[in-house]
Structures are given as structure tokens and as C-alpha cells.
Amino acid sequence: MSAPGMSVGEVFQLVREGQAETRSDIARLTGLSRTAVSLRVNQLIEHRLVVERAEGGSTGGRPPVRLEFHATGAVVLAAAVGASRAQYAVCDLAGRILASSAxxxxxxxxxxxxxxxxxxQLDGLLAAxxxxxxxxxxxxxxIxxxxxxxTGRIVSRPVAPGWDKVEVPEVLGARFPVPVVVENDVNVLALAEHQAHPGTDDLVMIKASTGVGVAIIADGRLVRGAVGAAGEIxxxxxxxxxxxxxxxxxxxxxxxGGWALARELGVADARAVGDLVRARHPEAxxxxxxxxxxxxxxxxxxxxxxxxxxxxxxxDIVSDGLVAGIRELTYQQSTDVATRGLTIEASTLDDQAALAACVVMILDDLLSPDAIDNLTSPPSRSARS
Structure with a gap:
């Protein structure tokens, strides 16, 4: 079957990253034979991951053919579901949003x-x-x-009874029989912030909304803990x-928590608390x-x-006053050496950061070399037919 050397997934990465634009480029970069290159490229074309486009300018014979990542050949769905608000999107394989809602x-x-x-919501956006x-x-x-x-199973109820041990991939998979990657909402935000802070590999993300949670990036990696419960402050x-x-x-x-402040201030939810703060309401x-x-x-x-x-x-409840209060007690009660050089700031990402991170999360999972190898291998092809 396949010749030894670079796998189909590794060849796909060369095309996706723009390192290889022709079959000859692949052969030169990988040392694969012409037959092995054709086998791999044909598999990628079959699975709508790569397309070949004829270039103009030929002076005779076959026109030159260029390989491209077929970003529009399929889509992924994203859902950033919060306690009081949810955002959804349909995106192509390059992460471009085709339709979204909140x-x-x-x-x-x-x-x-x-x-x-x-x-x-995902059904409606797919049609849109x-x-x-x-x-x-x-x-x-x-979530x-x-x-x-x-497994994608919720191992601790998020904000209400009935959620403990819910199998989110199983529920969504009953409608969409595709891979479903589920992550804690604060962890997703931390991944987005890590991308927005290049060179900062030790970062703590605090989400202050309906609830309060923390996510940890240590040495450039997300820390989940033994059962995924790291950061439940x-x-x-x-x-x-x-x-x-x-x-x-x-x-x-x-x-x-935003829910507790909403009760204290007599408003509906965490977003209403944020509105009061922005309106400079003294009690808020x-x-x-x-x-x-x-x-x-x-x-x-x-x-x-x-x-x-x-x-x-x-x-939802982030404001100058909240951040100032966090700074005050953090600097006051932490050791001098731990706070040396420490910055504490409000996020500057837009309100679609979590949604964008969900898209990156599923694309990283689906388009990794191992995932592409599994998709294009004969057992996977048979299972999907």
C-alpha cells in the first residue's frame, strides 16, 4: 500500500502550511517516490482536504497544477455555551466564520x-x-x-442540578455523527489569551461572570489536573x-459570582450587573x-x-473596579518574589474570543497529522462509508 516515509497527515501539513504547492514540491521535501506522492495526494483529494488547480501560463503540454488546502471543502461547528449566554458558529476548515449567532x-x-x-441553533446556522x-x-x-x-463527560455539575455525568459528545453526536471536543469554558478562554500573549507561557485566566473560575497555562501548556478540576476557585x-x-x-x-451580585443588587443576571457598573451605579x-x-x-x-x-x-462583570480590587488583595497577600513583574489586567479580546478558541480547538484536533492519517486509512474509510 503506502510507501514508507512521510504519512498522509504529514504531507497534508506541508500543503496546509504552504510549504508544498505541487506534487514535485512534496517529492523534493519528503523524498517520497512519484507513486507514493500520488497515492497520498489522491487520498487527500478524495477526502476534500486538498484540491488541484490548473495554473495559467503554460506554453504547451499540460498546464502546471497547484495544490491547495481545500478550506471550503467542509465545515466545523462551534458552541461557546455559558450559564446565561451562548454563541454559535459554522466555520470552514481555515476557521473563517460562515454564519454565527448569540x-x-x-x-x-x-x-x-x-x-x-x-x-x-447549530442546525439553523448550518442551513444559513x-x-x-x-x-x-x-x-x-x-461549557x-x-x-x-x-470522554467529554461533565464530571461536576456546572451551575445547576442534573448536569453531573452528562455525555455531551453522545448527545450532540446523536444529531451530528462527527468528533465532538468538549472543554471547560475558562480553559478555552485561557487558550485564546495565551495566543494573544506570545512569549507569556505562565498565565492565569480568571473568568468573572455568572460564576468565578480560573484556568492555568504553565510552561506554555494548559493545566487540567487529575480529573479536569484544576482552577475551580x-x-x-x-x-x-x-x-x-x-x-x-x-x-x-x-x-x-455574578449570580450572587445580581441577587444582591436586585437585577436579572451577571450581564445586568455589568450594565449597572458601566452606568456608575454607586451600590454596584x-x-x-x-x-x-x-x-x-x-x-x-x-x-x-x-x-x-x-x-x-x-x-460579564469585569470592570476597572473589579480588576482594581483583584490587584489590591493579590499584591497585598502574595509574596514579593511571586508578584515581581506580575501584571493583572482585563482581557482585551473581543466577546467572540471563546467562540474562536472553540473553532481552533476542534480544527487542531481534526487536522492534526494523526487525525488525517486515521481519516484516510482504509479502516476509517470503510467505517465512514
């Missing part, structure tokens, strides 16, 4: 209702983009909760008798600064333990 969401309705809504089920290669999903990265006990959504008392979230300004101090108190322990170079804060 809607309110409510996790308290339970997984059946919420995940049906996800499917409905003029694509069909046959075009879909994979789905990237972020607020502890996620088993291998929202349920760190800080004292007091307020009851948290998790049922315990004294959690950080019960004092600094006091509450948000206090929430920042409480988050900073817990974040100081994270700084002492991990010594990050940067803390980036994102979410």
Missing part, C-alpha cells in the same frame, strides 16, 4: 432542554451557511463545568454563611470592588503557588 441560555433548565437548544450535514467534520464546545477531556471557602449554588456555604462564588460600584477584593484574596494563593507572569480577567 442567544441567551439557561442551564437551570437542565441538560435535555439546554442541549436541544444547542442542536437547534448553505451547508449540509455531509459537510460537517467536527464540533468544538466549551461551564469540570469536563473529562478524553469559585468554590473555595472564604468564610461566612451565604449559601452557594453548589449547596455549600461560604464559597467565593456566593460573594463574588461598591459591590464590584468588594467582589474583586474577595477574588484577589483567593487569587493570591494561586500566585504564591504558580508564580504566573500575568493574570488576565474576563467575563
Amino acid at each position: 442567544v441567551t441560555s439557561d442551564f437551570t433548565e437542565g441538560p435535555d432542554v439546554a442541549l436541544r437548544s444547542v442542536v437547534r 451557511a448553505g451547508r449540509t450535514d455531509a459537510d460537517v467534520r467536527g464540533i468544538g464546545v466549551s 461551564p463545568g469540570v469536563v473529562d477531556r478524553v 469559585g468554590h473555595t471557602k472564604i468564610g461566612g454563611d451565604r449559601v452557594c449554588r453548589c449547596g455549600a456555604t461560604g464559597c467565593l462564588e456566593a460573594y463574588a 460600584l461598591r459591590a464590584i470592588r468588594d467582589a474583586g477584593r474577595r477574588i484577589g484574596e483567593v487569587a493570591s494563593g494561586v500566585v504564591n503557588l504558580l508564580n504566573p507572569a500575568a493574570i488576565v480577567v474576563s467575563g
Whole structure:
């Protein structure tokens, strides 16, 4: 069958990255025989990953033919699902958005209702983009909760009863029988921030929205922990008798989470809290600064333990007052050496950063050399026929 040497997936990377534009380029770069190059290229064409286009300018004989990454040959779906808001997109294989939407969401309705809504939104966007089920290669999903990265199972309820042990890939796969990659929402934001901070390989991402969570980039890699629960600072006990959504008392979230602040200020949700702060409502300004101090108190322990170079804060309740409160207590309660050079700042990414990161996440999974090899191997081809 295939000649030894560069695999189909490795040849695809050469084309995708623009290193090889012709079959001759592939042969020169890899040392593969003409027959082996043709075999690999034909497999990539068959799976709509590469196309050949005739170039103009030939003075006789066959016109020169150029290989291109067939970015429009298929699509991926993305869903950045939050506790109170969700964003969706259909993208081509280069990550270009073909159709997108943003809607309110409510996790308290339970997984059946919420995940049906996800499917409905993705169905509608797929039609709006003029694509069909046959075009879909994979789905990237972020969700607020502890996620088993291998299985996509939620191993801890995110914000409401009924979500524990929900198999998100199984539910979405019943409608779209393609790979589904599920990740914690704060982890997805951390990956986006890491891309936005080149050269900063030790970074802590704080999401202050309906809940409070942390994601950790250490030595350039996302730290998930033994069961995916790294960064769950929202349920760190800080004292007091307020009851948290998790049922315990004294959690950080019960004092600094957007849901708790919304209850305290008499508004609907975390986004409404942010609106009050932007309107300079005196009570909201006091509450948000206090929430920042409480988050900073817990974040100081994270700084002492991990010594990050940067803390980036994102979410619906982020404001100058919240970040100032986090800075105040973090610098006050962390060691001098751990805060040397430490920056604490609000995210400058737009509100589609999580959605974009979901797209990158699924594309990295689908278009890796190993994934392409599995897709183009005879057993995979047989299974998909």
C-alpha cells in the first residue's frame, strides 16, 4: 500500500502550511517516490482536504497544477455555551466564520432542554451557511463545568442540578455523527489569551461572570489536573454563611459570582450587573470592588503557588473596579518574589474570543497529522462509508 516515509497527515501539513504547492514540491521535501506522492495526494483529494488547480501560463503540454488546502471543502461547528449566554458558529476548515449567532441560555433548565437548544441553533446556522450535514467534520464546545477531556463527560455539575455525568459528545453526536471536543469554558478562554500573549507561557485566566473560575497555562501548556478540576476557585471557602449554588456555604462564588451580585443588587443576571457598573451605579460600584477584593484574596494563593507572569480577567462583570480590587488583595497577600513583574489586567479580546478558541480547538484536533492519517486509512474509510 503506502510507501514508507512521510504519512498522509504529514504531507497534508506541508500543503496546509504552504510549504508544498505541487506534487514535485512534496517529492523534493519528503523524498517520497512519484507513486507514493500520488497515492497520498489522491487520498487527500478524495477526502476534500486538498484540491488541484490548473495554473495559467503554460506554453504547451499540460498546464502546471497547484495544490491547495481545500478550506471550503467542509465545515466545523462551534458552541461557546455559558450559564446565561451562548454563541454559535459554522466555520470552514481555515476557521473563517460562515454564519454565527448569540442567544441567551439557561442551564437551570437542565441538560435535555439546554442541549436541544444547542442542536437547534447549530442546525439553523448550518442551513444559513448553505451547508449540509455531509459537510460537517467536527464540533468544538466549551461549557461551564469540570469536563473529562478524553470522554467529554461533565464530571461536576456546572451551575445547576442534573448536569453531573452528562455525555455531551453522545448527545450532540446523536444529531451530528462527527468528533465532538468538549472543554471547560475558562480553559478555552485561557487558550485564546495565551495566543494573544506570545512569549507569556505562565498565565492565569480568571473568568468573572455568572460564576468565578480560573484556568492555568504553565510552561506554555494548559493545566487540567487529575480529573479536569484544576482552577475551580469559585468554590473555595472564604468564610461566612451565604449559601452557594453548589449547596455549600461560604464559597467565593456566593460573594463574588455574578449570580450572587445580581441577587444582591436586585437585577436579572451577571450581564445586568455589568450594565449597572458601566452606568456608575454607586451600590454596584461598591459591590464590584468588594467582589474583586474577595477574588484577589483567593487569587493570591494561586500566585504564591504558580508564580504566573500575568493574570488576565474576563467575563460579564469585569470592570476597572473589579480588576482594581483583584490587584489590591493579590499584591497585598502574595509574596514579593511571586508578584515581581506580575501584571493583572482585563482581557482585551473581543466577546467572540471563546467562540474562536472553540473553532481552533476542534480544527487542531481534526487536522492534526494523526487525525488525517486515521481519516484516510482504509479502516476509517470503510467505517465512514
